[in-house]
Amino acid sequence: MTITTTTNPEEHFLKISHIDMAFPTPSGSFTALKDVDIQIKKGEFISLIGHSGCGKSTVLNIVAGIYQATNGGVLLKNKEVNEPGPERAVVFQNHSLLPWLTSYQNVELAVDQVFSKTMSKAEKKEWIEHNLKLVHMDHAMHKRPDEISGGMKQRVGIARALAMQPEVLLMDEPFGALDALTRAHMQDSLMEIQKELNNTVIMITHDVDEAVLLSDRIVMMTNGPEATIGEILDVNLPHPRNRLALAEDPEYNRLRSAVLKFLYEKQRKVEVIPTTKTNKEDEQKATSVA
């Protein structure tokens, strides 16, 4: 792997460079990812889409630093990523709020850690409240996770991630567990926040509409094992986007059907190569947990 010196740092803000990922299993090593390579610009919103088990979460966890790639690596601003850190904040699928802390305290834990030296007590308080306000959770700041709804918990999770002022925001199916109406609401909120902060985001999703609505680029992944990038689709719809207006938009519908075609025609979930079928199936089962 060679590191090329770039003239424009904006172009190569985050480089996911030829990563392979192999997991050890009882029946030998299982290659989940093979040669995944994406260059992400600053302020870009990327969606990773693919069937379940294709290794989307693995990619995200490698960028987060929770997993280490077997080959290749991740460069953020030309620095190699090898451990988790607050500059790559993660919004977890199941919110992962600490259940014994209130919304405010959950965000506070992050702020206290990230800005321990740079902010005064009053500044921290203001910053925590600002982030909770951003996700419209200022009315329930002092409630604990078990006292608020699923959508609200996810909002607090996003506020916690935003409060770290990350270079990259990583979202692992952030709205996957929510009902359709709440999800639409959350997507609108996210667009609103994105308009204001213009974060660099990698989001995993199962939802085709969500991907087209929110992203600048959609990265479509092939099925595992040895999953890799199938196609990358540029979404050049103008911002701000409105879901109602887009429903009639021919470009939106073209993009949408392109993703659908990829998922349900080119990468239809079928078992591969009959001769090694049983073996591969076993491996897939073994790693579906990971």
Next chain:
Amino acid sequence: MSLTTATINRLTVNEKMIKILKDVFSKVTNTLILPIIGIAIFVALWSITAKSIHTSLGEFPGPNVVVKQFSVLYDEHIAERQKAVAFYVRQDIRNAKKLEKNPDYVVKIRAYTGKETFVDQIFTSLITVTSGFLVAAFIAIPLGIWMGLSAKLNSALNPIVQIFKPVSPLAWLPLVTMIVSALYVSDDPLVSKSFITSLITVSLCSLWPMVINTSIGVSSINSDLLNVSKVLRLPTLTHIRKIVLPASIPMIFTGMRLSFSVAWMVLIAAEMLAQNPGLGKFVWDEFQNGSSDSLARIMAAVLVIGFIGFLLDRIMLMLQQKVSWDKSSASV
């Protein structure tokens, strides 16, 4: 039309009333009436069977004899206290007289050395069990947290824990006694050797449930929460304080409750053999005494031991409910 709805409403109101009454009734039955019936049947069986058991110390005591012994034990306690007060009054008078005769006389105050009453022995036992338990907790909880955090340490220590866990206090006691008499040598001991021996035996036996439960609690923390901690790069101490401890509090308390009941059981045996002046010694002394009241007094002690054990568990439960963020985990 309006008439029918009115009847329907009235019906539902009546039904609601009946339902509420039923609920209250079943609650009262479950919490009060059924336990009373259970106890009544037990007492009846006890008094019937007691009459047919004849020991060398006479008939086995029935409930009425034991109840009588309770008041005897209490009277003895009061009498002993009065003796103590009288002793100090006499001593004061004697000292005052001596001072009158000889102003240079240095006043000596001697402590009263009467025998411990049943009530005193209850308190001694409570102090011993609490000290032993606290010593065990101070070792077991940090050790359990460390084992939960480090899989390597867990693999290294797990066999030792598993081997020592089922060891009876009676097996430890001779060893502990010899070690204490060898190492705890002092002309003016702050606490008696028998107290130290009982305390260490209690600690040794109540250590393990806490170690095991704490380490399981810590090692089974949701990996998402651990990832949050990793992303934030929390320093180890903050990680333990903010994530590990609150997350494993329910399991730590389960271990503490198990340990406390083990400690209380072990204590009675330890006191019997170490002759620490507590309930165990009371039972042993009465057994050696062999008077016609002995069995009734031992039976009274058995009931008190059981009741205190129950109270201690309730206190731990209340503590757990106070400390834990997850109120549902603190159940009976």
